[in-house]
Amino acid sequence: xxxxxxxxxxxxxxxxxxxxxxxxxxxxxxxxxxxxxxxxxxxxxxxxxxxxxxxxxxxxxxxxxxxxxxxxxxxxxxxxxxxxxxxxxxxxxxxxxxxxxxxxxxxxxxxxxxxxxxxxxxxxxxxxxxxxxxxxxxxxxxxxxxxxxxxxxxxxxxxxxxxxxxxxxxxxxxxxxxxxxxxxxxxxxxxxxxxxxxxxxxxxxxxxxxxxxxx
Numbered sequence: 001x002x003x004x005x006x007x008x009x010x011x012x013x014x015x016x017x018x019x020x021x022x023x024x025x026x027x028x029x030x031x032x033x034x035x036x037x038x039x040x041x042x043x044x045x046x047x048x049x050x051x052x053x054x055x056x057x058x059x060x061x062x063x064x065x066x067x068x069x070x071x072x073x074x075x076x077x078x079x080x081x082x083x084x085x086x087x088x089x090x091x092x093x094x095x096x097x098x099x100x101x102x103x104x105x106x107x108x109x110x111x112x113x114x115x116x117x118x119x120x121x122x123x124x125x126x127x128x129x130x131x132x133x134x135x136x137x138x139x140x141x142x143x144x145x146x147x148x149x150x151x152x153x154x155x156x157x158x159x160x161x162x163x164x165x166x167x168x169x170x171x172x173x174x175x176x177x178x179x180x181x182x183x184x185x186x187x188x189x190x191x192x193x194x195x196x197x198x199x200x201x202x203x204x205x206x207x208x209x210x211x212x213x214x215x
Contacts, residue, residue, distance in 0.1 A: 040129030
């Protein structure tokens, strides 16, 4: 992304990819093409940077991107500010009282619900083939944490979700328990999500990037 001032852009308009960002997006598209898997659909967050990141994928597979509001960047009280400077201002301190939720923006559980729903809808939207969702670092990371059964509170600096990275999920049949007293079969989910891959196709370009997070 083109963000020379290092602000937290969140959902703000007008933040597109830099020339380097376009190269990184192309690297992600090249990675998907090299896999030689059928890509049946492409869903994209409505923000400019995600739409621009999706363009090389759309071109590579001849797809029309579908805007999906449910995979957008979370709301954030610090949007439009330089985070390191904002936390020093008393006016912003009330937003920092509960990092477990977090109190400065959309709750992790809310992000989880909409992202898992979007993934399920993506699976159900096609008869066969893969679906690519172009989202943002925190929604992707929350999805990873949810699927992995890990706690949501975390250090943002330790997210394994780099620029133009690809996190892959599959939907597999749910295991059926046979013990007495188990949930009736009719009430059990027929499938569950598992994470099966993570790659950073643009890793060689990372050192020159201003931002550190995924699209």
